[in-house]
Amino acid sequence: MATTTSTPPSDISAPARPARRSARRRGDGRFVLACLLPALVLFVLFMVVPTVNVFRMSFYTWSGFSPDMRFVGFDNFTRLFEDAQFVRAFQNTVALLVVVTVVTMGMGLFLAAIMTRQRLRGRNFYRFVLYVPNVLSVVVIAAIFSAIYDQQNGLLNGTLRLLSLDGLQQVWLGNQEIVLWSVAIAMVWQSLGYYMVLYMSSMASIPEELYEASGLDGASPTRQFFSITLPLIWQNLRTTLTFFVMSAVNLSFVLVRAMTGGGPDGSSEVLLSYMYKQAYTNSSYGYGMAIGVVIFAFSFLVSLLVSRATRREPLQF
Amino acid sequence: MTTITTPRNRGDRPKAGRVLTYLLVIAIALAIAVPVAWVLLASLKQKGEFYGSPWTLPEGLHLQNYIDAFVTARMGQYFFTSVLVTLLGLVFVLAVSVPAAYVIARYEFRGRAFIEVALLAGLFVNVNYIVVPIFLMLVGWDRALVDVLPGGFFIDNPGVLSLVYAATSIPFSIYLLTAYFRSIPTSYEEAAALDGASRFQIMTRVMLPIARPAVVTVILFNFLAYWNDFIIALTLLPGEGKTLQVGLLNLMTAQKAAADYGRLYAGMVIVIVPVLILYALIQRRLIEGMSSGGVKG
Structure with missing residues (x-):
C-alpha cells in the first residue's frame, strides 16, 4: 500500500491529501449540506415536530378540528388520575408488560440455550419456524388468533368440543376475565422467536472450551447455564430487556387495536389504545396527548429502571 | 481435544x-x-365446512374464496397500493439516508455531534406515539391549501404515506449505515480522490457498492416495517385506496358481522404468502442482519 502514497498526486483537482477528515476541501460545506438536508427536513417535519406537539398539546384542550384551543396547564394530567378507564388501561399495560416480558425472556433464553448447547438435530429448521411470527404483520397475527379463539368454529373451542371437553370452552376474547391472557399469549407467540434467535447468536460466540473445562469439573448443564452462559450474555440481555419494554408497549397496542378494539367494555384497553380512543373518537385531542406524555415518561422510566437494576460488571471471555 | x-x-x-x-x-x-x-x-374450504370439526381437510379446492377476496373485497387493488407505497418508501429512505449517513461518517462539520444525538434519540420515538399529531398536521396543511387544491392533497395520498414511512425510519437507517461506513477504511476514498473522482462519485460509485450489505439490511427491515404497518396506513389513507393490512382489518370486521370465514382466510393467505416467500429466500441474511445491526423493536 505504501507504493500508492509515493506516486505523485494528480494535483489539478486535489491539493494536499484529499478525503481525510483533517484536510477540508473547498466546497465540502455545500456537499455536506446537500447530503444532509433532505434527511434532516424529513426527520424534523415528521418526527421532531410531532413529538414536540405531543408534549405541547397535552397542556391544552382542543377537539383537534375546531379553532377553539384553550391552555389549561396541568388539568389534563390531574383529570387522568380520576379517570377509572385510564387507571384500568395503565394496569393492563403493566400486567401485560410483566407477564409477557418474564415469559418471553425466560422461554427465549431457555430455548436458545438448549438449541445451542445440545446441538439439536435440525435446529436451523426450528429456528426458521420460530422466527416466522416476527415477519408476519400484527393484523395477520390478530386474524390468526381471532380464528383460534373464535367462539363457535375456532381452533381452540372446536378442538375442545372434539375431545368432549365442552366444559373448558371459553369466549376467549369476549370474557372480561380472560381476554388479557388471550392477548398476552398472542404477544408471546409473536416475539418469542425473535428473542430466541437474538440470544442464540450471542450464545454461539461463547468459546466452547469454557463448557468443556467446566464439564470435566463435573458442572451440570443447569449449572453451566447459570455460571457461564447467563453472565457472558448479560450485556446483550440487558439491551434487549431495555428495548423490549418499549416494543411491548407498542405491540400490546397494535394487537389490541386489531384483535379486541379494547373490549369487551374496556377490559383489554392498554395505554396507547386509550390514547387513540380519546384523541380520535372522543375528540379530546389534548387529553389524548396527555396520555401520550404519560406513556413516554412511563416507558422511559421503566427502561431506565431496568437498565439500572441489571447493571453488572461486564465480563469478557 | x-x-x-x-x-x-x-x-x-x-x-x-x-x-x-x-x-x-x-x-x-x-x-x-x-x-x-x-x-x-x-382458505380452501367452503362455507359449510367451517362448522363442525376444525381439523378436517378441505373437501376440494374452493378457489372462489380467493376470487371473492381479490375482487369483491378488493384485496387485489389493495395489494397494488401496498406494493407501491412500500417501494416508494424504500426509494425515499435510501435516497435521503445514504448521503446523510455518508457525510456523518466521513466529514467534519459544525453540529455533527448534535445531529447524531438527535437521530439517536429518534430511535426511541416510536411512530405509534406520534401518528395523531402527524395526521392533524397533514389535515391542517390540506385545510390551508383548500383554495388551491379543493380535493385535498396530503390525506389519502399514497406518496405522502410513503414519505412518512421513510421519515420515521430515518434514525434507524442512518444509524445502521453510519456505523457501516465508519468501518470501511479511508484508503478507498483516498485512491478514488487521487484518480480525480468527485465527492459525489466517491459516495455513489466507491462507497455505496462497498456498503451493500448494510444497504440490504436497511432494505429488508424497512420492507417488513412498511409492508406490515397498519396504524399509519389506517390513519393517513382513510378513503378508498387502502393498503393490504387495512383491507385485511376490514375483512376481519366484516367477518365478525357476517361469519364469512372463507373470504377472510383467503385474504390472510394473500397477505402472508409474499412475506413468507421473501422470508424463506433471505432468512439467513435477515437473521445475520438482526444480530449485527443491533436491536430494533
Whole structure:
C-alpha cells in the first residue's frame, strides 16, 4: 500500500491529501449540506415536530378540528388520575408488560440455550419456524388468533368440543376475565422467536472450551447455564430487556387495536389504545396527548429502571 | 481435544432429558406452524365446512374464496397500493439516508455531534406515539391549501404515506449505515480522490457498492416495517385506496358481522404468502442482519 502514497498526486483537482477528515476541501460545506438536508427536513417535519406537539398539546384542550384551543396547564394530567378507564388501561399495560416480558425472556433464553448447547438435530429448521411470527404483520397475527379463539368454529373451542371437553370452552376474547391472557399469549407467540434467535447468536460466540473445562469439573448443564452462559450474555440481555419494554408497549397496542378494539367494555384497553380512543373518537385531542406524555415518561422510566437494576460488571471471555 | 470430549459429554447426558428437550422444541414449533398452516388450508374450504370439526381437510379446492377476496373485497387493488407505497418508501429512505449517513461518517462539520444525538434519540420515538399529531398536521396543511387544491392533497395520498414511512425510519437507517461506513477504511476514498473522482462519485460509485450489505439490511427491515404497518396506513389513507393490512382489518370486521370465514382466510393467505416467500429466500441474511445491526423493536 505504501507504493500508492509515493506516486505523485494528480494535483489539478486535489491539493494536499484529499478525503481525510483533517484536510477540508473547498466546497465540502455545500456537499455536506446537500447530503444532509433532505434527511434532516424529513426527520424534523415528521418526527421532531410531532413529538414536540405531543408534549405541547397535552397542556391544552382542543377537539383537534375546531379553532377553539384553550391552555389549561396541568388539568389534563390531574383529570387522568380520576379517570377509572385510564387507571384500568395503565394496569393492563403493566400486567401485560410483566407477564409477557418474564415469559418471553425466560422461554427465549431457555430455548436458545438448549438449541445451542445440545446441538439439536435440525435446529436451523426450528429456528426458521420460530422466527416466522416476527415477519408476519400484527393484523395477520390478530386474524390468526381471532380464528383460534373464535367462539363457535375456532381452533381452540372446536378442538375442545372434539375431545368432549365442552366444559373448558371459553369466549376467549369476549370474557372480561380472560381476554388479557388471550392477548398476552398472542404477544408471546409473536416475539418469542425473535428473542430466541437474538440470544442464540450471542450464545454461539461463547468459546466452547469454557463448557468443556467446566464439564470435566463435573458442572451440570443447569449449572453451566447459570455460571457461564447467563453472565457472558448479560450485556446483550440487558439491551434487549431495555428495548423490549418499549416494543411491548407498542405491540400490546397494535394487537389490541386489531384483535379486541379494547373490549369487551374496556377490559383489554392498554395505554396507547386509550390514547387513540380519546384523541380520535372522543375528540379530546389534548387529553389524548396527555396520555401520550404519560406513556413516554412511563416507558422511559421503566427502561431506565431496568437498565439500572441489571447493571453488572461486564465480563469478557 | 474437542473430538474426544464432545461425544463423551453427549453420551453422558441422560437420554430422557434429551427426548424431553426434543419434545418441547417440537411442541413449540408446532404451536407456531399449526395455526399458520391451518389458515392456509381453511382458505380452501367452503362455507359449510367451517362448522363442525376444525381439523378436517378441505373437501376440494374452493378457489372462489380467493376470487371473492381479490375482487369483491378488493384485496387485489389493495395489494397494488401496498406494493407501491412500500417501494416508494424504500426509494425515499435510501435516497435521503445514504448521503446523510455518508457525510456523518466521513466529514467534519459544525453540529455533527448534535445531529447524531438527535437521530439517536429518534430511535426511541416510536411512530405509534406520534401518528395523531402527524395526521392533524397533514389535515391542517390540506385545510390551508383548500383554495388551491379543493380535493385535498396530503390525506389519502399514497406518496405522502410513503414519505412518512421513510421519515420515521430515518434514525434507524442512518444509524445502521453510519456505523457501516465508519468501518470501511479511508484508503478507498483516498485512491478514488487521487484518480480525480468527485465527492459525489466517491459516495455513489466507491462507497455505496462497498456498503451493500448494510444497504440490504436497511432494505429488508424497512420492507417488513412498511409492508406490515397498519396504524399509519389506517390513519393517513382513510378513503378508498387502502393498503393490504387495512383491507385485511376490514375483512376481519366484516367477518365478525357476517361469519364469512372463507373470504377472510383467503385474504390472510394473500397477505402472508409474499412475506413468507421473501422470508424463506433471505432468512439467513435477515437473521445475520438482526444480530449485527443491533436491536430494533
